[in-house]
Amino acid sequence: MxxxxxxxxxxxxxxxxxxxxxxxxxxxxxxxxxxxxxxxxxxxxxxxxxxxxxxxxxxxxxxxxxxxxxxxxxxxxxxxxxxxxxxxxxxxxxxxxxxxxxxxxxxxxxxxxxxxxxxxxxxxxxxxxxxxxxxxxxxxxxxxxxxxxxxxxxxxxxxxxxxxxxxxxxxxxxxxxxxxxxxxxxxxxxxxxxxxxxxxxHGLHRVGDPLVVTDSDGLTVRALDGRPALDVYLERLSALLGEDCAAASLAPGRLAALGYAHPLGLVRRRREEVRTVTGTDPVARTLSFVSEVPLGSLVHVMAGDExxxxxxxxxxxxxxxxxxxxxxxxxxxxxxxxxxxxxxxxxxxxxxxxxxxxxxxxxxxxxxxxxxxxxxxxxxxxxxxxxxxxxxx
Known part of the structure; x- marks a missing residue:
């Protein structure tokens, strides 16, 4: 008091x-x-x-x-x-x-x-x-x-x-x-x-080079660096984890867990805001979020331990x-x-x-x-x- x-x-x-x-x-x-x-x-x-x-x-x-x-x-x-x-x-x-x-x-x-x-x-x-x-x-x-x-x-x-x-x-x-x-x-x-x-x-850190969001409606990101967003994201995870993270080789539960463990970091002018990957579409090759990832944003794949x-x-x-x-x-x-x-x-x-x-x-x-x-x-x-x-x- x-x-x-x-x-x-x-x-x-x-x-x-x-x-x-x-x-x-x-x-x-x-x-x-x-x-x-x-x-x-x-x-x-x-x-x-x-x-x-x-x-x-x-x-x-x-x-x-x-x-x-x-x-x-x-x-x-x-x-x-x-x-x-x-x-x-x-x-x-x-x-x-x-x-x-x-x-x-x-x-x-x-x-x-x-x-x-x-x-x-x-x-x-x-x-x-x-x-x-x-x-x-x-x-x-x-x-x-x-x-x-x-x-x-x-x-x-x-x-x-x-x-x-x-x-x-x-x-x-x-x-x-x-x-x-x-x-x-x-x-x-x-x-x-x-x-x-x-x-x-948040305690997380950036992994790899930044990516540009080249197609997004805010909550669904369709393209990163001009390519299907899911493909680019899984390629980054494969390089990071040293394993094949192609969607076809992952069980749905494993893919969801990777989305939690490796969110995107949205670069703002004064800070960095984390965006959890909450869903993926293996047909449309998109990533889904519950907080917006605007078109033109610069993002990083993130990682961190306990x-x-x-x-x-x-x-x-x-x-x-x-x-x-x-x-x-x-x-x-x-x-x-x-x-x-x-x-x-x-x-x-x-x-x-x-x-x-x-x-x-x-x-x-x-x-x-x-x-x-x-x-x-x-x-x-x-x-x-x-x-x-x-x-x-």
């Missing part, structure tokens, strides 16, 4: 199908996090197969007037826990902090981001940070960020993560107050008297703390990626979460695995895959 703000993280166990028990467990987690204090914001992350209406009801009933916002997840670590929690509540409060939240179900993703950002205006504080919790499966996060940016302008950092959920059915859920929305957007503006800190890093990825998580958290301009953090909210979850071992998951504890020097830390990560500090872009994004408070 500092004089102007405090953060407290609490977790609860819940059982799918037990609505009353889930509501009660969530309420207890809220009460433990608040500890009798008036909170400005309760950020709730809950396992998607629970009764999320019960989660929202339990949180709202115990909120004591705080804004309640949240998202569905599959894997969330709280504090020093060695295993994921079912429901995690992060409470924020103090005289130097206030929060406003809104939701949108607009069909157009740009309008969704703009609507939420505009609705969250109004707090008169020196600094603001906008947290976005969008649907994680629709491939529209960059448009959502651009919409929010159109209202917020360059001076407001944007951070967040796409909701994890039923990835087979492409469904995820967002919470606002006592309401549960499906495949929508919830945004929260945290207004403060001194800045919050944002960091982003040690490098865990180090990248630590770097993101350290960046976030450094952005506090010398103030000690009182807590941290971290978004990692579901693709990283698949690549890391169980001990790697815990080490990634512990990197935030080390950087923040507090147990009031939460790490949730998301479908796409958001960190916009400069420029209008800011969508990432296989990246750790940290918000230091």
């Amino acid at each position: 500092t004089a102007d703000r405090w953060v407290s993280v609490s977790s609860a166990r819940a059982v799918a199908g037990d609505s009353a028990g889930t509501a009660a467990a969530t309420a207890r987690a809220v009460e433990e996090a608040r500890a009798g204090r008036p909170a400005a914001l309760l950020l709730v992350m809950a396992r998607w197969d629970l009764d999320l209406r019960a989660v929202a009801r339990g949180a709202q009933e115990a909120a004591g007037g705080a804004v309640v916002a949240g998202t569905s997840t599959t894997t969330t670590f709280a504090g020093r826990a060695d295993a994921p929690a079912d429901v995690v509540v992060t409470a924020l409060g103090g005289p130097g902090l206030e929060a406003r939240a809104a939701a949108s179900t607009a069909a157009d993703p740009f309008a969704r981001g703009a609507e939420v950002a505009a609705a969250c205006r109004g707090a008169e504080r020196a600094h603001a940070t906008h947290v976005l919790l969008p649907a994680g499966t629709d491939g529209q996060q960059q448009a959502v960020v651009r919409g929010a940016y159109s209202e917020l302008g360059p001076g407001v950092p944007i951070v967040g993560g796409g909701s994890d959920g039923d990835l087979v059915a492409f469904r995820s859920w967002q919470l606002l107050g006592g309401q549960v929305l499906e495949n929508a957007l919830v945004g929260v503006t945290i207004a403060t008297d001194r800045p919050l800190g944002v960091g982003a890093a 040690e490098q990825m865990v180090a990248g998580a630590g770097e993101a958290c350290e960046q976030a703390v450094a952005a506090l301009e010398g103030a000690d953090p009182v807590g941290m909210v971290v978004f990692s990626c579901v693709a990283r979850r698949e690549l890391l071992s169980s001990t790697g998951h815990v080490r990634e979460a512990r990197s935030a504890l080390t950087a923040a020097a507090t147990d009031d830390v939460v790490l949730s695995y998301s479908c796409g990560e958001i960190a916009r500090v400069s420029g209008a872009a800011g969508c990432h895959n296989q990246t750790v994004v940290a918000l230091a408070l």
Whole structure:
């Protein structure tokens, strides 16, 4: 705790199908996090197969007037826990902090981001940070960020993560107050008297020469360097791995695993943004993505082992703390990626979460695995895959 703000993280166990028990467990987690204090914001992350209406009801009933916002997840670590929690509540409060939240179900993703950002205006504080919790499966996060940016302008950092959920059915859920929305957007503006800190890093490294995206509609890349994208990509993997990676010689599961292990790095002017290869078409010879890879982009094939990825998580958290301009953090909210979850071992998951504890020097830390990560500090872009994004408070 500092004089102007405090953060407290609490977790609860819940059982799918037990609505009353889930509501009660969530309420207890809220009460433990608040500890009798008036909170400005309760950020709730809950396992998607629970009764999320019960989660929202339990949180709202115990909120004591705080804004309640949240998202569905599959894997969330709280504090020093060695295993994921079912429901995690992060409470924020103090005289130097206030929060406003809104939701949108607009069909157009740009309008969704703009609507939420505009609705969250109004707090008169020196600094603001906008947290976005969008649907994680629709491939529209960059448009959502651009919409929010159109209202917020360059001076407001944007951070967040796409909701994890039923990835087979492409469904995820967002919470606002006592309401549960499906495949929508919830945004929260945290207004403060001194800045919050944002960091982003992945720990992966470039392999080989760069490639130019010569045919793309954004989410489907048809050509790299003027040739079928899948052919070029698999040739690069064959050279890297020393094995035949032609599509005809690979089992579908192996090809999917290679796409996770070797994403593309999209070169931006100030940074590099990772793009996970989420699908391939052996007939059209294309690569598919859930975050856009624009026509004309320069990209690299990426690689990295567990040690490098865990180090990248630590770097993101350290960046976030450094952005506090010398103030000690009182807590941290971290978004990692579901693709990283698949690549890391169980001990790697815990080490990634512990990197935030080390950087923040507090147990009031939460790490949730998301479908796409958001960190916009400069420029209008800011969508990432296989990246750790940290918000230091």
